[in-house]
Amino acid sequence: MIQQEAVVDEDWEYRRLQLPPGVSRRAAATQLSIHAEFAGWELSTVRLYSDGSRRVWLRRKRRPAEVGYLAS
Incomplete structure (x- = not known):
């Protein structure tokens, strides 16, 4: 992988x-x-190619600390 x-x-x-x-x-x-899980x-997206390989896109929501919000 x-x-x-x-x-x-x-x-x-x-x-x-x-x-x-x-x-x-x-x-x-x-x-x-x-x-x-971890x-x-x-x-998000999976593409299966003719040679049998797969290209997979995963996504996750950005956490507030990463977006630039201040923790109170």
Whole structure:
């Protein structure tokens, strides 16, 4: 699995993952579940290519401290 740097916009943070052709659907689902459960990511987009590789975009809501709000 190849992870790319996170892309941040105003409200969301995105991360791209590239899954190689040999990864089964079950293994891919397990990896994505781990990202969701332990890091707070949710699935945004999945693209399956003809060679069997997958490009996955995950997203998560930015936390108030990251957006620039002051904690009171």
